[in-house]
């Protein structure tokens with residue numbers, strides 16, 4: 001990877017140190033988590049926010065019997081968490097490992113980057129565990145078979161993007177760009193469920209706990225990205241920007257392959273009509289706004305620009321404040 005003149009930016013180090021000290025007190029991995037058994041299971045409550053379903057207004061869904069809709073919402077919880085698990089294991093974890101093993105060689109913040117990223121990696125292992133347990137809990141309480149699915153478009157696209165890379169720096173930047181975008185977009189992905197107190201208590205609580213951690217991760221990855229961007233040449237910056245923007249399409253993907261499997265398990269009438277009529281992506285506007293803000297925050301808004309990212313501390317503070325107001 002080409003390296004340019006090192007630009008000292010002590011504010012990045014200061015913010016990463018602040019985030020690391022907050023991690024010690026705030027991260028879920030450092031706290032005692034509630035036992036699922038203590039969160040009363042209410043069979044009458046939905047296991048997933050119906051407003052998030054990409055087919056919520058489709059006639060086949062609206063006219064389906066309530067008991068089948070309820071089963072679909074349990075599988076929506078399953079798909080949502082399975083996708084989360086793939087994001088954690090296949091997208092975020094490899095990028096964390098890259099940064100821990102080989103932090104940016106031009107950076108003065110190598111040590112603190114290894115520190116905060118290894119903390120994030122611990123968080124992601126816990127999130128994976130939380131998702132696995134919460135899925136299995138719902139399958140068990142509802143008495144329905146688990147949904148196995150592995151062909152998520154998000155992961156397939158990442159694999160294809162990596163296969164097209166011709167150099168190691170490109171592969172590393174691709175892994176980082178997709179993970180960095182994911183660490184911002186996952187906050188949007190978790191938001192509705194984290195704020196929906198009407199759904200099953202465990203589903204709300206698990207998502208809320210995850211969302212609080214991800215507010216911090218979004219800041220951590222933004223500051224690390226800003227540090228990395230300072231060492232990139234113009235072409236590399238343009239490549240990273242493009243990778244981050246493309247990730248939106250995949251995050252917003254409706255993953256209809258997983259839904260086809262769920263619908264067939266449930267036996268939802270006319271589900272083929274839903275698969276035929278519903279498009280590939282949903283809520284793309286929400287995700288696009290978030291990555292555009294990320295791109296600006298890390299100094300990629302104008303890929304011609306080379307220099308210090310001066311607006312970072314204020315943006316980072318704003319993220320932290322938002323994390324603090326989650327009830």
Ligand SMILES: [Fe+2]
Nearest residue numbers: 088123124127
């Ligand atoms: Fe996570």
Ligand SMILES: [Fe+2]
Nearest residue numbers: 092183214217
């Ligand atoms: Fe994360």
